Structures are given as C-alpha cells and as structure tokens.
Amino acid sequence: MRYADLVRALEIFGFSDRVTLREIKARHRELVRRHHPDSAGRGGDPEQIRLVNAAYGIIREYAENYRFSFAEEEFYEQNPDERLRMQFADAPLWGSK
Template sequence: MDYDDFQKAVDCLGILTRLDQKGLRKNYLQLSKKYHPDTLEGSDEKFKEINEAYNLLKTYIENYKFSFEKEEFLGQYPSFTNYKNWSR
C-alpha cells in the first residue's frame, strides 16, 4: 500500500473527516447497496472498487480514528513508504 492507493480508497468511500470502523462500515454498506451489480445503478467494476477500498481502509484503521491526512498515514505506516524498493 502506498499513499496514492490509500487516498484513492478514501475518495472511493467518500470519507471527508475522522471516522471509526463503524462509520467506515456504514459508508461501505450504503455504497455497496447502491452499486451492487443486481441494481439499476449497479456496476461490477464500481462494486469491486468499493470492496477493495473498504478492505484496505478496514485494515488501516483497526478500531482507531485517523484524520486521513498524508502526514498521519506516513506516521502510522513509515515502512510502507518505500515498499517499491524492496527486493523480492
């Protein structure tokens, strides 16, 4: 995960301010119902994007509140900032 992936997930779920896991789940459920492939507005791609965003952010917050700003992200996950440079 890098900050761009993180920010894309935040934008996908429409997060504007501090949020806990309960609030994240509420946002996810509203969007997943709206974009479920079986609904009129539904889309497989959008539904998949919402699920991926939810799983990424759920892993990130783990029962804590964060402001979703870049500095806080880098403070919480400093080891992820250079993951592309890791050798395999």
C-alpha cells in the same frame, strides 16, 4: 500499502481525514447496495463494487493496524468539549465557585 492508495480509498468512500469504524462499515454497506446488480432494477455496476470492496480492504487494513494512542493530548484532540471543560471548569465566568 502506500499513502496514495489510502487517499484514493478515502475518495472512493467520500471521507475526509477522520471517521469512525461505524461510519466506515455503514458507508461500505451503502455503496455496495447502491452498485449491486440486484439494486432496484438499475442493473448495478460490478466494476464499481470491485473498486468499493478494494477500497474497503485498504481502509480496513489501515484501521486494523492503527496504533491507538491513549495519551492525554490525543484524548483531548478526540474530545474537544472535554478540553474546554478541563481548561475553563474552574473559571469564575463559567459558573465555578
């Protein structure tokens, strides 16, 4: 897989650079349902379903091979509210004693 393939797959799904696995799965279901031949009499688009499924495969492959980081800095990157709490919890202005 090339990075350009991943970017194209994200464009098909309408994603930016950060999404959860739950969001990936939900968006896949939504897109397949939208383009399915049996969907509300619209006739569907088999070519679009093929593109969506190919994009899903690329995104899923990337996510399955992703190496998760449990480093403290990554934790605070993923949880900005916790970073603020950690930085300012002891500050008198924010209610500490």
